[in-house]
Amino acid sequence: MAQPTQTFADEVQNAIRGFVALVTGKRDAAAYFDFSPKGLVGSLIAVLIAVMLAGFGPMLLGAPVPAGAPTQSIIINGVLFAAQAGMAWIVLRQMGRQDGFVPYLVASNWVTLASGLLLLISTLFGEVGIVMLLGIVVIALLTFINIGRFIVTLSPLQIGLLFISQTVGVFLALGIVALVLPPPPM
16 A cells, blocks of 8 residues: 655654654654655755754844854854764764664754754843753753664664764864864954
8 A cells, every 4th residue: 555645844743753752762763754765855954954044043033143154154064964974974884884874864864953943942042041052962962872772773882983983073074164264254
């Protein structure tokens, strides 16, 4: 029997459920994400939305933003996404777990959108938003670990190696971007 085609809105709703399942440590978190090519494209759209929100979100909320800062933010976030995805591919390939790359990427992409929305919301709360940032960092670490555990089914050592490699890759990418892009004017 043919399955009905899932709309992007349905995919977003399921991804939100998946995000909550990852945060709460539910083993069935993978069931909420679409790991098909269509689901991968949907998750890439989610990352694109997250990157655009990071760049233009503060401006949309009325915060004063220096000229060029949104574009620079988009470039930096794009490079960081590429570094994170590239390092995940390299490490999973070295572990012989290439089968886990697309599921890892799909779940991580949706977590990126959820985290981006939480970060944008935290800017509305001024100094209290800084406390929210700590909570967002904890959520990001928790979802990273649970993606490794429940989505890709990695061992604790493999999750640690993936985390370290991505951290190194992101810092290297930040260093390269810092050399290429001047800081935005104040």
